[in-house]
Amino acid sequence: MSKIKLAVLGSGTGSNFVSIAEAIEKGELDAEITIVISDVEDALILERAAKFGINAKYISGAPFKTKIEGDAEDKYIEEIIKSGADYIVLAGFMRIIKPKLLKAFKNRILNIHPSLLPAFPGVHSWEQALEYGAKFAGCTVHFVDEGTDTGPIILQKAVPILDDDTAKSLHARIQVQEHIAFPEAIRLIAEDKLKFLTERRIIIKYE
Amino acid sequence: MSKIKLAVLGSGTGSNFVSIAEAIEKGELDAEITIVISDVEDALILERAAKFGINAKYISGAPFKTKIEGDAEDKYIEEIIKSGADYIVLAGFMRIIKPKLLKAFKNRILNIHPSLLPAFPGVHSWEQALEYGAKFAGCTVHFVDEGTDTGPIILQKAVPILDDDTAKSLHARIQVQEHIAFPEAIRLIAEDKLKFLTERRIIIKYE
Numbered sequence: 001m002s003k004i005k006l007a008v009l010g011s012g013t014g015s016n017f018v019s020i021a022e023a024i025e026k027g028e029l030d031a032e033i034t035i036v037i038s039d040v041e042d043a044l045i046l047e048r049a050a051k052f053g054i055n056a057k058y059i060s061g062a063p064f065k066t067k068i069e070g071d072a073e074d075k076y077i078e079e080i081i082k083s084g085a086d087y088i089v090l091a092g093f094m095r096i097i098k099p100k101l102l103k104a105f106k107n108r109i110l111n112i113h114p115s116l117l118p119a120f121p122g123v124h125s126w127e128q129a130l131e132y133g134a135k136f137a138g139c140t141v142h143f144v145d146e147g148t149d150t151g152p153i154i155l156q157k158a159v160p161i162l163d164d165d166t167a168k169s170l171h172a173r174i175q176v177q178e179h180i181a182f183p184e185a186i187r188l189i190a191e192d193k194l195k196f197l198t199e200r201r202i203i204i205k206y207e
Numbered sequence: 208m209s210k211i212k213l214a215v216l217g218s219g220t221g222s223n224f225v226s227i228a229e230a231i232e233k234g235e236l237d238a239e240i241t242i243v244i245s246d247v248e249d250a251l252i253l254e255r256a257a258k259f260g261i262n263a264k265y266i267s268g269a270p271f272k273t274k275i276e277g278d279a280e281d282k283y284i285e286e287i288i289k290s291g292a293d294y295i296v297l298a299g300f301m302r303i304i305k306p307k308l309l310k311a312f313k314n315r316i317l318n319i320h321p322s323l324l325p326a327f328p329g330v331h332s333w334e335q336a337l338e339y340g341a342k343f344a345g346c347t348v349h350f351v352d353e354g355t356d357t358g359p360i361i362l363q364k365a366v367p368i369l370d371d372d373t374a375k376s377l378h379a380r381i382q383v384q385e386h387i388a389f390p391e392a393i394r395l396i397a398e399d400k401l402k403f404l405t406e407r408r409i410i411i412k413y414e
Binding site for chain 2 (some may be wrong): 164202
């Protein structure tokens with residue numbers, strides 16, 4: 001079985017990228033990151049990728065602000081395929097993935113979301129959870145489909161919401177779990193351990 | 208501080224009623240159940256209430272099937288107030304509570320829902336969770352407001368969804384937590400431990 005190859009897309013600091021790159025370096029995850037692409041020219045994720053010796057590239061998403069479509073989409077697809085990646089990992093990528101890219105990598109695009117989906121989709125989930133008065137938050141690694149945070153779930157981690165939590169303290173607690181969950185989910189794929197029981201329900205295969 | 212008095216409304220087997228009545232009998236919960244009312248004449252909850260020596264009463268919800276409104280609502284309010292209850296506990300009561308009853312017991316009606324709300328409101332939440340492919344389920348004790356399963360949350364218990372779960376096995380795992388959560392939430396009220404930090408966010412007071 002050959003090593004799986006990942007293209008990582010991110011718009012920000014790339015802390016989830018780092019958790020994956022470190023898991024690979026430590027030998028905990030048998031995978032290779034072939035390219036890191038950002039739609040933000042000075043995003044920290046590009047700098048961090050370069051430090052790991054990984055090909056890091058800025059590709060503008062213009063003229064759109066919240067999605068990858070048209071010429072930009074074509075460039076993303078071209079660079080990702082050229083890098084040899086089998087899977088796309090969204091690590092804080094702040095644009096919606098449109099059908100052309102989704103189709104090119106069907107059930108091979110992963111995202112992590114800072115809530116126990118289907119609760120609190122969209123942005124600032126931890127703030128939504130606090131305002132709602134929920135007692136549990138968490139994170140979800142899922143395949144990306146046409147919807148917003150609606151794709152089939154690979155794994156989830158739950159964290160309690162404490163009485164004295166602020167948005168900041170809760171977000172930090174969730175991020176600790178994100179950095180465990182994302183490499184773990186990718187490892188399940190790398191080891192061919194996932195089984196779709198239905199179109200939505202994914203379980204772990206044991207030989 | 209005088210003991211809080213509860214009116215319990217249920218349509219089914221009353222397993223949550225039993226968990227509360229037993230917590231009272233064991234001295235774990237300083238409360239009194241003043242009346243048990245069912246909208247189903249032969250509901251097991253009435254039989255069980257009688258065995259605990261509690262006033263058990265059938266009050267029809269006709270002509271409506273899914274709500275308590277009009278004459279039936281007036282009868283419910285009359286019987287609940289006559290019993291001396293301060294709080295209403297919905298223990299598997301399969302009708303929507305309408306504004307008149309809500310207003311008479313504002314923020315004094317409790318419900319338990321078999322999911323980690325706001326995920327999976329409505330009926331058969333455990334089946335919804337399985338079909339969605341979620342990895343966590345649970346239960347939520349909340350105050351009842353005008354919405355369906357939208358009121359402020361008192362507490363939640365999380366349970367994992369396992370790869371070999373069926374609707375039955377998952378429901379059973381959730382019910383174990385329900386029978387812990389409901390008496391626990393009522394005890395927080397009985398001991399005056401709840402504090403509304405906002406209209407939605409409830410925390411526990413410590414002296």
